[in-house]
Amino acid sequence: MRQFISKSANETIQLGKKLIDNLPKSYHVILLNGDLSSGKTTFTKGIGKALGITSVINSPTFTILKTYQGTKTLNHLDLYRMDGIGLDFDLEDYILDEDAISVIEWPSQVEELIPQKHVLVELKWLNETDREIKISTSDGNSDWIKKI
Ligand SMILES: Nc1ncnc2c1ncn2[C@@H]1O[C@H](COP(=O)(O)OP(=O)(O)O)[C@@H](O)[C@H]1O
Numbered sequence: 001m002r003q004f005i006s007k008s009a010n011e012t013i014q015l016g017k018k019l020i021d022n023l024p025k026s027y028h029v030i031l032l033n034g035d036l037s038s039g040k041t042t043f044t045k046g047i048g049k050a051l052g053i054t055s056v057i058n059s060p061t062f063t064i065l066k067t068y069q070g071t072k073t074l075n076h077l078d079l080y081r082m083d084g085i086g087l088d089f090d091l092e093d094y095i096l097d098e099d100a101i102s103v104i105e106w107p108s109q110v111e112e113l114i115p116q117k118h119v120l121v122e123l124k125w126l127n128e129t130d131r132e133i134k135i136s137t138s139d140g141n142s143d144w145i146k147k148i
């Protein structure tokens with residue numbers, strides 16, 4: 001596990017970018033845990049940047065999945081409003097796609113669909129500008145995290 005203190009939205013974007021720049025090929029699912037406004041979507045913008053995605057990544061109301069095309073496909077899932085939504089597609093197909101990077105905000109909503117091997121990013125609001133960001137892996141392999 002590694003802990004970072006981000007002092008601005010831009011720093012959080014850079015951290016998301018560096019995570020992907022250093023991510024071993026064997027990981028393709030990234031879970032983002034943290035309260036509203038902790039910076040999950042901001043972090044995802046950095047992930048998009050690393051994948052060469054130029055369109056704006058945001059969290060539009062009532063959209064729980066958006067897919068972007070970059071050097072790899074990015075599946076951005078925001079499951080905050082998932083309760084009570086009848087899904088007319090199979091989320092699992094997106095999460096299990098090993099050729100894509102899947103980033104999941106509010107992953108506890110789909111606990112049973114999360115692959116055993118994943119990266120966990122825990123974000124915490126400290127004050128208007130500061131966030132604590134912890135990065136770890138489900139299998140405890142953190143050598144690559146040291147390079148972030
Ligand atoms: N250090 C920081 N890291 C991330 N976001 C920050 C930071 N400082 C301020 N912010 C602001 O906090 C808000 C975070 O929103 P967002 O990324 O959508 O959070 P979430 O997806 O967790 O609800 C944005 O308005 C962002 O500009």
Ligand SMILES: [Mg+2]
Pocket residue numbers: 040041059078105
């Ligand atoms: Mg969000």
